[in-house]
Amino acid sequence: MKIDDVIIEALREAGRPLTTAEVADIVLAKKEICLDEIPLYLNRLEKTGLIVKKFDTKTKTYLWSLP
């Protein structure tokens, strides 16, 4: 399974927005990948419109979810 698909599946299964760290933990548990690559995948997926991100001012984290 491609990293893109792992991220999208993780967001679908969670059923709620996930933080950057939460997505990273899920991907790392499923794929051998450098930790620093995961945010790059998130940003690219967001640019293509497959996922969306929102900055949560309360928790000061980015929350990633499906559109």
Added chain:
Amino acid sequence: MFNPYRVRDDFPIFKRRIRGKPIIYLDSTATSQKPIQVIEALSKFYMESYANIHRGLYDLSQEASEMYEEAHVKVAKLINADGMEEVVFVRNTTEAINLVAYSWALNNLNQDDEILLTIMEHHSNIVPWQLIAKKRNVKLKYVDIDDDGRLKIQEFEEKISSKTRLIAVTHVSNVLGTVNDVKRIGKLAHEVNAFFLVDGAQSVPHMPVNVKDIDCDFLAFSGHKMLAPTGIGVLYARKDILSEMDPFMGGGDMISDVDLYESKWAGLPWKFEAGTSSIADGIALGVAVDYLMKLGMENIHQYEKEITRYALNNLLTIDGVEVYGPKDIEARSGILSFNVKNINHHDVANYLSENYNICIRSGHHCALPLMKRLGLKGTARASFYIYNVKEDVDILCEAISNLVRSG
């Protein structure tokens, strides 16, 4: 007098606007921006002088050969090497270190020999030695850091032995910004006849580095971090060492004679520059060296200390910001790694980029052993160079303060 505003005018990229705002580039530790002089030299070479080197009898080829050789001479002057024979052009710092690993270490290290590294090395000064250690049954040892992010010098004394054949140390940590006392470490290495390799990727672009003064056997650095294009880097080694080493790669332009079963090598440094080199990038590296030397490496060093002091003092006033590495400006370079309490380092970088066009790096910075030692998954990292001004620092601090206050 060093004037960063005048310097900044030489860098066309700062005229660009993203989302209508200027770019605040604080990632020169990863790679530097390029002045117009370097960009034009690259373009002019392709438009007016381009040809392959060392083989053509025609004017263009001879001109290109002279320009490429002259670039080696300029680099030699920058680091006070004994001429271009001691300056091998490679792709980058990583390739320079791998050249030493495969040409020197693989042929000179034996079972039970030891290589001494430090916990603050970039992966490029760890992984090649792991590969050699496995091939030659060599032992790797590491020197730790103290709570301030400085190397524990006494550990060198404890860990160096008659088995130590190589000490490989970064001059400046790409995470902590710590400037290591390489002169002292080199002395310790040579007391036991060990070879001494310095990773100069974060020092050569930013401060005077004199290979005779630090008495290193090898010095590796990248062109792209010192205003030159990507694809060009340097391995310095003393002539007597390079003469004894076998080439890393075989092919054209590195031989004096080839028979069916044996070959003889060309002179230095060409013995180590097999195939068609990155000719244009090498020539542009020479122009980048001209640019830096005109500014003066000591002036650059002093200015970077000034802007780093300003940044450090301001960052430390923001609630929840923790800066890693020495707080004494004399012991550090213009690299500031930090975290903001309870905020993921990648989120910090994304926030600064999205809202302020601030370009910083986030993550482990290719220094995972150091991150594990510090108990961190990563940091945010801002780094400064000749074109950064205090206004860049002000925007960085304002952005982080707004992030902390948001909500």
